[in-house]
Amino acid sequence: MPVVSLLRCDTYDNAILKERILQSLALIGFDPERFRSAKVIVKPNLLMPAREEKAIVTHSEFFRAVVQIVKENGGIPILVESPAVHSLERTIKKTNYAEVVESEGIMVADPSQTRTLTFDGAKKFKHIDISEAYFDADIILNLPKFKTHGITYITGAVKLLFGAIPGLEKSKMHLRAPSHEEFAEFLLDLYGAMNYGFSTPKPMIHLMDAIAVQEGEGPGPAGIPRRLNAVLAGDNGIAVDYVAVMVAKLQISKALTVANGFSRNYGVSSPEDIQVLGETIDAMKVHDFVPATGGSIFSNMFRWPFNTPTVKNLFLDRPIPREDRCTLCYQCRKICASGAISASSGKLRVPDYDYIKCIRCYCCLEICPEAAIEKKKGFLQWIMGG
Ligand code: SF4
Numbered sequence: 001m002p003v004v005s006l007l008r009c010d011t012y013d014n015a016i017l018k019e020r021i022l023q024s025l026a027l028i029g030f031d032p033e034r035f036r037s038a039k040v041i042v043k044p045n046l047l048m049p050a051r052e053e054k055a056i057v058t059h060s061e062f063f064r065a066v067v068q069i070v071k072e073n074g075g076i077p078i079l080v081e082s083p084a085v086h087s088l089e090r091t092i093k094k095t096n097y098a099e100v101v102e103s104e105g106i107m108v109a110d111p112s113q114t115r116t117l118t119f120d121g122a123k124k125f126k127h128i129d130i131s132e133a134y135f136d137a138d139i140i141l142n143l144p145k146f147k148t149h150g151i152t153y154i155t156g157a158v159k160l161l162f163g164a165i166p167g168l169e170k171s172k173m174h175l176r177a178p179s180h181e182e183f184a185e186f187l188l189d190l191y192g193a194m195n196y197g198f199s200t201p202k203p204m205i206h207l208m209d210a211i212a213v214q215e216g217e218g219p220g221p222a223g224i225p226r227r228l229n230a231v232l233a234g235d236n237g238i239a240v241d242y243v244a245v246m247v248a249k250l251q252i253s254k255a256l257t258v259a260n261g262f263s264r265n266y267g268v269s270s271p272e273d274i275q276v277l278g279e280t281i282d283a284m285k286v287h288d289f290v291p292a293t294g295g296s297i298f299s300n301m302f303r304w305p306f307n308t309p310t311v312k313n314l315f316l317d318r319p320i321p322r323e324d325r326c327t328l329c330y331q332c333r334k335i336c337a338s339g340a341i342s343a344s345s346g347k348l349r350v351p352d353y354d355y356i357k358c359i360r361c362y363c364c365l366e367i368c369p370e371a372a373i374e375k376k377k378g379f380l381q382w383i384m385g386g
């Protein structure tokens with residue numbers, strides 16, 4: 001039975017955080033002695049350079065507390081992450097991670113070196129190129145930040161492993177798995193590969209920073225920071241995400257990596273399988289958490305032969321850049337795998353969008369540093385209430 005530790009924590013104070021994290025590890029039965037002489041990958045969410053208070057990245061003090069625990073128990077922590085657009089080096093430099101990496105003497109792996117991970121149990125994506133550092137590690141510590149997400153509804157333990165795929169290769173996956181359902185299934189293939197695909201399985205522990213989180217149009221600058229004041233832990237990412245979704249009182253059926261994850265036979269097949277230790281879900285539950293607007297109810301219907309540009313434009317939200325906020329930085333253009341964004345034509349001081357090419361992955365919306373991109377419903381979406 002997967003165990004999830006759920007603890008209250010309303011601060012990023014180092015001593016308190018370390019105490020909570022050690023208590024979490026004890027509750028899930030993980031002995032920190034196992035860190036001794038181990039190469040331990042510590043993978044935070046470093047989506048983009050962002051200020052701590054925006055709650056976009058795993059808090060640097062959460063990362064610090066974890067790497068200190070690894071070091072104090074004789075392990076070698078290695079930071080592995082691949083931000084969306086910027087290099088890892090630049091992202092570290094532009095966040096508080098620079099000071100933590102420097103003062104704690106943390107090795108940073110080059111995320112661009114990849115190797116193919118094969119998992120025959122995958123539904124569709126049996127071979128996935130991930131950062132090579134994972135192959136050399138003994139233990140993986142996944143440090144998700146709990147946030148809302150326009151496509152996957154939430155981003156937590158399962159979604160964070162998407163960062164194992166380097167840089168812009170990530171956004172290309174949206175071309176191969178364009179609907180919300182297909183993308184969630186791809187993430188579950190990747191989650192399965194990371195758990196069962198290595199020739200020697202690696203212990204993977206998910207330590208979730210759910211202290212300051214994001215609601216609304218997360219997981220980037222458009223999301224709204226708020227507090228859940230919780231630290232979650234477990235060795236089953238689907239179970240950890242389930243508990244986080246329940247604490248935020250969101251809908252499990254919309255969190256596809258959880259709902260569909262239950263049918264994957266990855267060590268948890270229903271909520272009844274999960275044992276929560278520490279606080280109860282009811283004691284931690286919030287009642288006013290705001291989800292992302294997410295996709296249209298038609299999002300998963302657009303498969304051949306109905307996935308024509310015209311049908312798409314009628315039924316799916318379009319990403320629209322706002323002239324009053326756009327700085328023409330063109331990060332949206334850089335991340336767009338379908339080539340739908342080009343330089344401003346001059347009529348408006350915003351990039352030009354080609355909605356025929358746009359696959360509605362909303363990566364541009366996620367990474368726009370000015371939160372300048374909004375969703376606008378397709379014409380028939382309004383009429384049919386999608
Ligand atoms: S819409 Fe956002 S990401 Fe795109 S150019 Fe404008 S500010 Fe930059």
Ligand code: SF4
Pocket residue numbers: 319332335336337338339340341353357358359360361362363364365
């Ligand atoms: S324009 Fe935005 S939503 Fe459309 S495909 Fe490109 S990144 Fe995705």
